[in-house]
Amino acid sequence: MNKIVAKFGGSNLKKKEDIQKLVRVIKAYDKPMVIVVSAFYGITNHLIKSMVEVKKDESHIETLVHFLRQLKAEAIEENFESKEWQDKTMKAVESRIRELSRYLTGIHYIGDVPEFVEDVILSYGERLSSLVLAAILQSQGIDAEEALPEDMPLLTDGEFGNATVDYDKAAPHVQERLKENKIYVVPGFYGVSENGKVTLLGRGGSDYSAAAIARCLGAESLDVWKDVDGFMSANPKLVPSAKRVTQLSYAEAAELSYFGASILHPRTVEPLKEVGIPIHIGNIDAFDGIIEPRTVVQATETVTEQIIKSVTYSDDFCILKLRGAGVGLKKGVLAKITVALDRAGINIKSVITSQVVINLLLSAKDIKKAFDIVEKLELSAVTELTATEQLSTIAVVGEGILDQPGVAGRMFMALAQKEINVRMIVSGASVVASYFMVANTDRDAAIEAIHQEFFD
Known part of the structure; x- marks a missing residue:
């Protein structure tokens, strides 16, 4: 049976207890799969702000480093029972933060942010998430491994800031790298060009990168976990009587995403509709131990009695x-x-x-x-x-x-x-x-x- 690709976004990583919710969902699948993660909520905005600030003032590097170190230390302390695992994971986090710090130092000295440097820096929010989550799963006896897009490689067309995955070229590499019967944790949001440069897949592009990996693997489904109840007939904050939409076609989901429904990134449907891989939207806050989608996006086109969904x-x-x-x-x-x-x-x-x-x-x-x-x-x-x-x-x-x-x-x-x-x-x-x-x-x-x- 083909693997499932599951995506967990920043909305799943807002509060201290969110990682444990995420781990419970992963355990409930009870099968080898690929997990794609976003940055912890708000980190990408911190990285964007820091790139602007460090051009003139080098002290902002230490401010960001302190923020990231403290945030990850709290997550590690709360999610590891073993002191040995805490120390091991924090050491790996420190190493990755030092890499980020070197890029920011380069920005300060040249007084500019080249496109390829910006893409690398913004990828570190996801890199830190994948590192920590993979270690948490390993510490609980789960056969898990972090897999970075550059190590596959997840090849793109090379456009900085808003790249597109080259599915035909990437697929053999992705299949080979993720072939073992274990859980792989992949940072979303970026791929790499043919010459090895990190290229972002557009702001909020972790959904799209998960969809691209699902296509490359011929996945059973792409399961996107949110903190809301799937697609609704309207925004419940504006319309309290809004109803959950249980079935959507690819075209319907793409239009809703493009025009503001924040359930999926607008490009998520793009890699999947040609090969018919369904998208399952789950609500992590409503999870009761059973993997059950709240909304299913698939090729089937259904016309409802009221026409409008x-x-x-x-x-x-x-x-x-x-x-x-x-x-x-x-x-x-x-x-x-x-x-x-x-x-x-x-x-x-x-x-x-x-x-x-x-x-x-x-x-x-x-x-x-x-x-x-x-x-x-x-x-x-x-x-x-x-x-x-x-x-x-x-x-x-x-x-x-x-x-x-x-x-x-x-x-x-x-x-x-x-x-x-x-x-x-x-x-x-x-x-x-x-x-x-x-x-x-x-x-x-x-x-x-x-x-x-x-x-x-």
Whole structure:
């Protein structure tokens, strides 16, 4: 039987007792498997902050080292009964922290953070987690071993900051390295280029790295453990009557993740849908000794009675509008814009066009920079360039949403009854999702109105 790959994220490593919860879940599987772990909650942010600070002040290195040493010492003291295991593990942690410290010292002396150095430094949060967890399992008599991505190697396309795993090249190496009947603990978030450079798999990319390893192994399933009850019909903090969604297709899960549902990283589905490996979402806080998924993501496409399975949102959207009578007729306008923004490292989330307007949906952090870049292009077809304030994008997701008459009518009637103005509507780009944009102040009311219309 193929192995299971299980992913435990930073949300599973917030409190002191969380590691013991994690260990209980691993023991309940009672089989050889691959565990992929994130950094302890908040550590990646500390590493990002430290890279900025140490460029000017070397003393911040010791501040970070003290923080990491204390955090890991507490985890070790609480999770090892044997003093011998405590000392052995702390010695290994100290060695890894010294490696990190040397990279930070280099940043201080050159006064800059090269891309390849940034990727290495940010990988240390996960490296420390995997080291400690593997030692905890070993100390309890479990046949476990830490396996680092560079030792497989988990090969990527080499792009720093947001790499993609090369499944065909990586698979034989991953299979060989993880072939024994034991538990392997792998740090998530990064792989390595063909020339051995550490490359991150995007912020929050531990889900994606676990999915990539699952694909390389032909895993039985990818089990993602969270501290929430799987995918819901809406955010329970906004809609108390939200219901758990037990089944989703790959396309539905991808759309929900992209538009703000924080259950999976948006790229998690990407490696798995082509080979049909299911994703099982578990709730570690509800674990009662039985491995049972709260939500299953798989190839099966099901149309429910209410059509819509979930309504979610993202506040990270702004619109860059390019208006002009010739933007839809003059060739090359959009090409020049996209090339310029790509060179500046700005991701275009979506493009919506008419004959007289091009609307670029961008992240809020990029909107000012994008405006300046496009303005400098001095495009003759563009007579007016404007940037909207930050808006909320609400996505309504469900198989059959485009095929069932009346779904859009019910949705927008519900919004109209609450006097909510819709700034922009996109439907048809995805067969399982429609999305629209409203003012931030209308977001909560819009979600409640739609959920009430279809679920209550």
